[in-house]
Amino acid sequence: MKEIILFFLLLSTTAWCAADESIDLYQQIELLKMARTATVVLVPERWFFDRRLDESGLKEGGCTYTTRDPALVSSLVELIKRADVAVASNVEGPCGGGAWGAWGAHEGIFLNLSNETEVKFLLGRNFIGQNARIRGEFSLSDTFKIIHVTTERSLIHDLMQWAVQTGEPEVHNARRQTECKNYIH
Numbered sequence: 001m002k003e004i005i006l007f008f009l010l011l012s013t014t015a016w017c018a019a020d021e022s023i024d025l026y027q028q029i030e031l032l033k034m035a036r037t038a039t040v041v042l043v044p045e046r047w048f049f050d051r052r053l054d055e056s057g058l059k060e061g062g063c064t065y066t067t068r069d070p071a072l073v074s075s076l077v078e079l080i081k082r083a084d085v086a087v088a089s090n091v092e093g094p095c096g097g098g099a100w101g102a103w104g105a106h107e108g109i110f111l112n113l114s115n116e117t118e119v120k121f122l123l124g125r126n127f128i129g130q131n132a133r134i135r136g137e138f139s140l141s142d143t144f145k146i147i148h149v150t151t152e153r154s155l156i157h158d159l160m161q162w163a164v165q166t167g168e169p170e171v172h173n174a175r176r177q178t179e180c181k182n183y184i185h
Contacts, residue, residue, distance in 0.1 A: 025087055025147050028140055032080060032119060035111040038073045039066040040159050040166075043106045044183045045125075047176075052104030055122060059108070063180035064170040065163040073111075076162055080109065080121070083155040088135065088148040105137075107156060117142045123151065160184045 041062040043053070053061065067073060109121040118141040123134050133150035160183075163169070169180040 024145075025085065025138060025149065028119075028138070028147075029081065029085060031113060031117070031140075032077045032111060033074075034113040034115065035073050035077055035119070036114050037066065037068050037112040038076045039064060039108075039110040040076070040163050041065075041108040041110070042159060042163060042183065044179060047179075054105060055108065055120065058105045058122065060172050061176075062108070063163075063176070063183055064172075065166040066170065067166045069166075072162070072165055075165075076109070077111070079155065079158045079162060083151040083158070085121075085138065085149050085151050088150050107159060109159070121149075123155070 041058050041064050043058065043062045047061075104124055105122040106125045107123040109119075109123075111119040113119065120139045120141075121136055123136040125134075132153045134153055134155065136149050136151060138147045138149045139145060163184050169184075171177045171180045
């Protein structure tokens with residue numbers, strides 16, 4: 001009997017967390033229209049690293065495209081909204097607290113809002129489900145809460161097309177400067 005009660009308690013907690021995070025995510029995505037600066041970091045598919053990339057590894061090892069142009073920032077926000085960002089339903093543990101397999105960041109979107117909040121989307125290459133959705137994480141700097149999300153796979157291509165409009169990439173690894181320039185052009 002204890003096992004059955006525990007099962008239903010866990011099931012109801014997980015359903016409550018998913019609903020709560022879905023509402024929270026929707027509200028937070030609406031805040032993106034306050035973005036003033038946008039940065040996209042892309043890592044070419046053929047690049048390999050000796051470890052899974054986290055945010056700092058992504059920023060150090062990737063091709064960085066930044067703009068303050070209001071039209072480009074606005075178009076990036078629209079790309080995100082069209083990408084059908086949704087709370088991931090298959091994250092282990094209550095409210096996504098468990099491990100999420102061999103996940104590592106390969107693309108990142110960083111938006112600075114007018115209220116000094118930084119929005120972060122870290123996206124991986126782990127496609128899940130029949131619709132080939134991309135795993136990722138969404139967070140706001142003022143809440144310190146990470147929401148595991150999925151997005152449409154087409155977002156990666158859309159980010160590459162967006163990055164072309166921003167000009168030359170910033171690259172922290174001088175050996176990869178040419179590769180970054182050629183990656184999206």
